[in-house]
Amino acid sequence: MSNDPYGRAIRDHYLGKQDKPLIDRDGSETQEHSIExxxxxxxxxxxxxDAWMKGPLLDMGAGAGRDTLYYQEQFESIAIEVSEHLVEVMRDRGVRDVRLANMFTLRSHFDRDRFRSAHAVGTQVGLAGSMAGVRQFLDDLAFVTTPNATAILDNYAPENESTEEVFAFRNDPMPGLAYRVYHMEYQGEVGETLLFRLFSINQLRQATIGTPWxxxxxxxxxxxxxAILEKS
Structure with missing residues (x-):
């Protein structure tokens, strides 16, 4: 498997084999990643x-499958992850349909109108990297969802002063925008640097312009x- 301290640490935790913490690092600043x-x-x-979720559901960046395990008992649910370790964990935990796939390349994995709902809870939409990337993601998500679809996304709110205390926060001169930049380390293995684009709800509304959301x-x-997004 490729370099993936994040997925490996979560897998080891699940197996009861984790003997060192998963560390988030921003230069000299660190914090322990709260896996459990x-x-x-x-x-x-x-x-x-929950009231907004209907099947078929796409759970994007599903982690260890916590939400998919619940939703699949209500309706068809598909989980996707970019980590092979996490795909293995989800399959072992009983997620019935889990796939190795990137939420930012949805058109490569799914047909048009495949899902009635989509769900990405964990601020991973920020990995689009830019507002142009967010808009492209929303356009691709519209392609793989039905005309009456709903979607749930979340992110940090850079307009709130308290958000500046979040680990690895970076200011941006544009109102309603910021970044987080850090990487993860586990048992001497160093992951790639992650750049999360933080954006306000007003910025999200701007990003939906030109999409059906x-x-x-x-x-x-x-x-x-x-946020709950609906197609108009």
């Missing part, structure tokens, strides 16, 4: 977003937003 909390907790049944509802926490 972020990947192996229970899906909160009746969560706000519109922002239907938003839920805020102190440092993040979670």
């Amino acid at each position: 909390q972020w990947y192996f907790g229970e899906h909160s049944e009746g969560a706000w977003r 519109e922002v239907a509802e938003v839920n805020y926490s102190d440092v993040q937003w979670r």
Whole structure:
């Protein structure tokens, strides 16, 4: 398998073999990646977003399959991940349809109108890298979803002062924009540098222009937003 300390650490945690922490590193600053909390907790049944999810569902960047395991009991659900380690973990945990695929190349993996809903919770949409990349992602997501589809995305809210305290935060001179830049380390293995584009809901609305999507509802926490998108 390719260099993937992130996926390997989560796999080792699942197997009970993790003997060192997964570390997020930004220069000299580090934090321990909270694997159990972020990947192996229970899906909160009746969560706000559940009412918007219908099958067939695409779970993008599904991690260890926490949400897919819940949704697949309600309707057809497909999980995708770029980590071979995480694909193995999900299959072992009982995810019935999991595929090695990148959420930013959806047209290469799925036919037009394949899904009624799509779900990407974990701020991974920021890995589009730029607002042009976000707009291209939304266009590709529109291709693989039905005309009446809904989608859930989340990200950090750079307009909130408290977000500046988030690990690896970088300011941007443009209003409503910022970055996070860091890499992960596990057992001496160093992962590629990750660049997350942070953007506000207003920036998301701008990105939907020229696509069939519109922002239907938003839920805020102190440092993040979670948005429901519908096709118009």
